[in-house]
Amino acid sequence: MELFERMKKLNAAHGPSGDEGGIRAVIQEMAAPYADEVTTDTMGNLIVHKAGSGPKVMFAAHMDSIGFIVTHIEEEGFLRVGRLGGISPKEAVYTPVRFKNGVRGCFVPEEKAEFGKLKLDECYLDIGVRSAEEAKKLIRVGDTAVYDTPAFQTGDAVTSPYLDNRISCAILLEALERVQNSPNDLYFVFTVQEEVGLRGSKTAAFAIQPDYAVAVDVTDVDDTPGSEKSGTVQVGKGAAIKVMDSSVICHPAMVELLDQNAREGDIPTQRDILRAGGTDAGAIHTTGAGVLTGGISVPCRYIHTPVETASLEDCEACIRLTAAFAQRPLKAL
Numbered sequence: 001m002e003l004f005e006r007m008k009k010l011n012a013a014h015g016p017s018g019d020e021g022g023i024r025a026v027i028q029e030m031a032a033p034y035a036d037e038v039t040t041d042t043m044g045n046l047i048v049h050k051a052g053s054g055p056k057v058m059f060a061a062h063m064d065s066i067g068f069i070v071t072h073i074e075e076e077g078f079l080r081v082g083r084l085g086g087i088s089p090k091e092a093v094y095t096p097v098r099f100k101n102g103v104r105g106c107f108v109p110e111e112k113a114e115f116g117k118l119k120l121d122e123c124y125l126d127i128g129v130r131s132a133e134e135a136k137k138l139i140r141v142g143d144t145a146v147y148d149t150p151a152f153q154t155g156d157a158v159t160s161p162y163l164d165n166r167i168s169c170a171i172l173l174e175a176l177e178r179v180q181n182s183p184n185d186l187y188f189v190f191t192v193q194e195e196v197g198l199r200g201s202k203t204a205a206f207a208i209q210p211d212y213a214v215a216v217d218v219t220d221v222d223d224t225p226g227s228e229k230s231g232t233v234q235v236g237k238g239a240a241i242k243v244m245d246s247s248v249i250c251h252p253a254m255v256e257l258l259d260q261n262a263r264e265g266d267i268p269t270q271r272d273i274l275r276a277g278g279t280d281a282g283a284i285h286t287t288g289a290g291v292l293t294g295g296i297s298v299p300c301r302y303i304h305t306p307v308e309t310a311s312l313e314d315c316e317a318c319i320r321l322t323a324a325f326a327q328r329p330l331k332a333l
């Protein structure tokens with residue numbers, strides 16, 4: 001399947017942190033024909049196993065997205081919400097949202113709220129009803145909502161509310177299809193609850209006990225007007241090999257192995273140092289007695305807004321690097 005088409009399908013599925021059933025079902029269907037075994041663990045992680053006789057290699061991409069959770073229904077039918085993951089009200093206002101049951105609405109600020117200092121408590125969801133009674137027929141406290149904006153492609157650019165991290169799920173699925181005869185015992189894991197603290201990958205890594213792990217996620221860029229030019233990554237310069245983020249300092253051996261794969265396969269890469277923000281690599285590398293962990297990052301603009309934007313060529317580089325590492329003859333540790 002073409003990457004953008006796959007991305008659109010993933011984008012349409014419901015899956016904020018803790019409520020990933022919808023997105024899990026879609027990924028499971030896409031992965032099943034290419035796997036020896038597909039399982040779901042207690043936390044809800046989807047574990048896609050492609051068996052091999054060599055060392056265990058775990059690839060992780062979180063399938064949860066940021067979102068809203070209803071905390072209160074007002075007399076007039078407006079909904080107050082809490083946040084699932086790093087939602088910034090200022091970046092999210094005036095965005096359409098949808099619930100799992102199809103109810104739609106918009107996330108808006110109170111009339112007098114000061115835009116620059118906007119707090120979540122000063123915003124609400126308007127689902128088009130006029131009373132709490134009407135609202136309660138559609139929504140319960142605890143229901144979750146996500147951005148309901150489209151995924152679209154403009155030349156090499158792809159924009160969607162949830163490139164973080166559906167684009168990496170699409171990359172893993174594509175790599176899974178391309179891997180032919182790997183000597184390694186491969187686990188492609190689609191994790192839950194990354195956005196609320198790397199929770200799913202922690203238990204998945206504990207169960208799998210991999211020899212090597214690679215987390216695939218988006219990373220921030222500094223190539224837009226007014227940016228401080230303090231980052232390391234730019235859109236269009238290739239797959240970003242993670243060196244560090246606030247959750248992990250990647251094992252130098254892993255950085256070197258990924259570098260080698262890039263050189264051998266003539267895959268364009270750049271180095272990723274994300275100064276604020278973590279990834280599943282953070283939880284995985286300290287599992288058990290420690291796991292050799294690295295990261296492949298997709299350069300992405302406007303992370304955690306409804307218009308996250310990346311380059312399809314960069315994504316292709318990430319797919320090739322993922323597939324190349326999966327097939328690399330690795331030593332058991």
Ligand SMILES: [Zn+2]
Nearest residue numbers: 164165217218
């Ligand atoms: Zn992410």
